[in-house]
Amino acid sequence: MINQKNMPEVVSELRHRAEEQFIAKKGAIVLPGTEKDTLALLHEFQIRQIELELQNEELRRSKEELETSRNKYALLYDFAPVGYFTLSSDGAIQTVNLTGANLLGIERSLLANQRFEHFVADEDRPAFADFLRMVFLSRDKETCRLKLSKDDNQPLFVRIEATAAESGEECHAALMDITERRRAEEALRDSEYNLAKAQTMSHVGSWRSDPLTGALNVSDEMLRILRLGHDEVTQEAFASVVHPEDLDTVMDNLRLGIEQGKNYEIEHRLLLRDGTSKWVYTIVEPSVNAAGKVVKLYGTTQDITERKQVEVELRNQKNELQAIFDSVNDGIIIYDQNGLIQHLNHFCQQLFPQEVLPGRSCRDIFHTEIPSSPQNCPVERALRGERVETSMVSVREGQKTTYIDITATSIEGAQGEKNRALVFFRDMTEKRFQELQLIQNDKMSSIGVLATGVAHEINNPLSSVAGYAEALLRRFRDEPALGEDKRLAAFPKYLEVIIRESYHCKRIIDCLLNFGRKSDGSVGRVDINGILLEILELLRHQWSGGYIEVVTNLKKNIPLIHGDPTGLRQVCMNLLMNAHQASKEGGLVEITTDCTDDKMVCVKVRDTGCGIAQDVIDRIWDPFFTTKEVGKGLGLGLAITYNIVKSHGGEISVESHIGEGSQFTLYLPVNCEQAGRKGTDF
Template sequence: MDTPHSPSAATLHAALQELRARAEKRKSLVTQSLHEKLPDDVQRLVQDLQVHQIELEMQYEELLVAQAELEALRAQYVDLYDFAPIGYFSLDPLGVITQLNLKGSQQLGTVRQRLLGRRFAWFVAPEDRLAFQQFLNRIQASEARQILELMLQREDGTVFYALLEGLAVVREPEQPPTHCRVVVIDITRQQEAKKALEASEARFRRLFEHSSDAVVLLQDNYYLDCNDAALHLLAALYRTEVVGHHMADFFPEWQPDGTSSLELIARVVREALDRGSAKAELLMRRLTGEDVWVEAVITPFAVEHKAPLLHVAWRDVTAARAARVELLRQKEFSESLLDNSVDGILAFDQELRITAWNRVQEEFSGRSEAQVLGQHVLELFPEYAGGEQEQGLRQVLLGQRMMRQDMPFHSSQGHFESYFVPLASPEGVISGALVHIRDVTERVRLAEEATALKLRQQQEVLAAILTTQEEERKRIAEALHNGVGQLLYAAKLNLENRAGTIQNREAALSLIDEGIKATRTISHELTPGILEDFGLKIALEELTKRIPKQQLHVHLHLHGLEQVRPRLYDVATYRIVQELLTNIIKHAKAHEAYVYVVHEDGHLHISAEDDGIGFTSTAGTGKQAKGIGLAGIRNRLDLLGGTLTVDSRPGKGSIITIEIEVKN
């Protein structure tokens, strides 16, 4: 590129030196004296000439100073011209470039020397050349400044947007312009920004028109524009029914809560201006008079020297609001059910975090709803972690229903049942679980009372049966003793008084003695009169004494039997010991037996131990001993509420332990 022309600093310095030299010379001329012999007229003439010379030289000096100043100003002008940020061109009437600055050559993409003498139109885009020629014509025909926007083309073919400002230069009045000056400003960025803005506006317009939400533009409380969705929302057919109307035309005077619609809108607008955006739910009124709830989102846009432009998006939330109200009603109803339920109720989500905790559960646990909501179940109840209870919680979240009695989710006393129900969506997605905790303490108490009553009734029936049995046995014993026994005794006496062979009589008498003895034994076994006459202790001692030692050596140990008991327990104890000894004699093949009968702490403890052959039992229950005489003992114990334990192994003998609670 070319460089600007400027005066040499050395030339200015030389001019100043010359001025100083002239000043010195003038000083010498002024001080130089004339010859005394010259006439006065000549001397005056010489002095006038010297003065005149000095005046001329002073004027010359002033001209030199003025020239130097002009050269300096010219240099500044050249700098400003050449290094200006915009292009300056001088064109003749035909549009030929006669002068340009450095920025102009840079804009056209070549050096200044190659541009001088060329037509400016060659650097105008072909589609804009006609407009450029008209621009030159307007400059030639008018003294006013002319403006044109067009596309310029550089030497290398690249183009840019330019703004041209032209003004004609007239040398002589009433003469046509000799040339014109044109300023070229690169406005490519402005044009690109303008196109981007236009594209943005087009996109905004498309969004505005095709938005599914109702959108309106307001300014100074009046509608400027609206889209089709807004027309549909307001039940309007034409934009003229909305545009130009006051915003209050589509709102009732008062909102349902008693707030003025205009005051509410003004408050929301102020909030939008402060925060940049605001949202509110408003009740609107369509042109048909129908009310509709909308969610309004207001976004303000600043407009220079005007009121802010409000972009308002309306969304019909009438159905959603009704659903929300219904949901709120159902929630309140559910909460009412939870709070008024007689059961403790809690819920937890998939992460085992508490989501519900009703009033009854608060009473059960002593923990308020605020204390437990959001807390992890296993953190609130660490005793459920890592075991069967935690596994149960996981199974419920997989869709399994269950009932547990070991997870009441509190530590209150009593009996509780917890019913676990998975919470699933209509699609089957499980979001958590609901737990009903029912206090069954009263039910268990009633069941226990019913069981106790049933047992008591069974015991009363047993007592009646045993009493009846004993009475029947007593009657049979009396019949045997008073009837059969007396007859046998009379027969014996009759045989003794009759004559006959001694051998026959002795044989008959021996048989009759055996019959009398058997009758007495049966009578005694049917009704032990010694039990009624002398009590349980003497009766048991007498029972063991009647067993021959060569048949079975019995060791009897008694303690506490002097205590008073209902006769039912004495009879049962006697019969149990009797049956135990009979079983040992018949089945155990034992030589020795130990029998313990103890009454202490309200319980009768009976134990029989032998050194017999033993038998196989199942876990001490005696289930394998049904055929060896324990069934009768078990029946008595079931009716009395007693327990029986058998400890026996083949070849090791047997130990049978019985415990009966004595109830007065």
């Protein structure tokens, strides 16, 4: 390895080897004098050649080291975190490093001789011109902040420091990106502004206290709350506006905060100089050093006067609402999002003494056997946003049966919370018994109307049956020979008539007894076709004159209805009686039954009678409203019919035109789930 340090030793070694070679050649060969000189000159030339080669090698290595050093400093120059520029006196760019070119967003090769001011935002160009002039005038380092304009429209803020060169014809400038710092400064200013605005809007003031020196630092909003000036920021001034009755409590809490270094919160009053008072809410957080000593107290104080006034008003309104709540004769329960009782009035405890304690579930009333019943429980359905109208029967040992109508509605959350449920319970026991009594009374009225015809229909056949049957049967028993007498050949025919008439009377009597039987409110599976045929059998004597034609279109295998058979008989009787009374001689009464998707049974009763005027058609369901002549009816039939149909979860409607007749259409659900009721809730 040849370097600058061992160069003499290498040269000396080469000289020594050349001399040895020369002496060896000289001893071996005898040369003339001229040749000796030539050989010596050749030896000197070889030594000189070696020295030149060594020098060349050294120069090559020095050049490589210089190139390496130059490249290293070029990299440091180009990739420095600061942009370096050389600018002429008129602001033209002479040289620039890679960082500077990247800051300007232009390729470095394109920046030569471009004016730097072209990259400065329009509003900052005058400032840059003044800055550049001062750099060349003062010959000292000058600093300026500028906003650069880039093609991507993204703002770039820089700080430029420049110093003029000795020649005075150019200057060297360093460009630093301060965009993030500028943004941080703007964010800090915005934060301080927003904090001040937030304190003003929320009526919250902040303060800082030094327990050792007593120094206070307060916000403008804090001074506004206390109604003090900036020259009154002292602990004495603060204490002077605390209400005298609350001063001891405030000072005790402050003392404990300083001694123990614990956070605390307190509500107290202020008594201002103008005699008005305020309520404030203060939170204090002590700052403790490593020795456990409190060095600062940080506090926020909020003006809660309006909140206190609202709380008083809310308490008054709550008391008023609770008084109204308790004065309602219906039971009212509010269930929370989980179906638990949140509020209730006193009437609920009369209906359900054990089931409606606060915190109890809707399960205790509506589905005691299973945890949930999303299809039948009115509370769970209301929590899903439905409105539910249903009814139930409460049976308690040793007490009378209670009939209750239930209305459940959803209470939507104001801020997107889950729904709650509002449930009304109305005791319908007395009304239910009154309805049953009205039904019974109406039945008795209908039976009275039919009494004459029934008596005629029954008495005459029974008289004939009783007389002929007893005589003929007695004689045929006593005298067997009578059966062989040809003159008595017609007797078997008479007996057939007797038997037929007897069964006919029995059917009439059976139907009459079924219709007149008092309803006990029980439910079961009902064949609507069978009920219609029973009623037609009862009314046949009235229609037997032939002046009204009865047509039946009863669908076979129609689904059974879950309902009260006595109530449904009353409905059919009322509709058929109305159709008969509205029809004239030669009229038509058509009875049709059908079903829709095995969910609803449809009954249509159409007549070709007088019809109902459109101005009164909406009133036909009202109790005691009638279009019949005086003495022809009480106006309760359709009202009772409407209530019975509704209690079964069905619908009834009418279409009518004067002189063309009417059609009553009745829809009844097939099962209790579709009616929205439990087994015996009719």
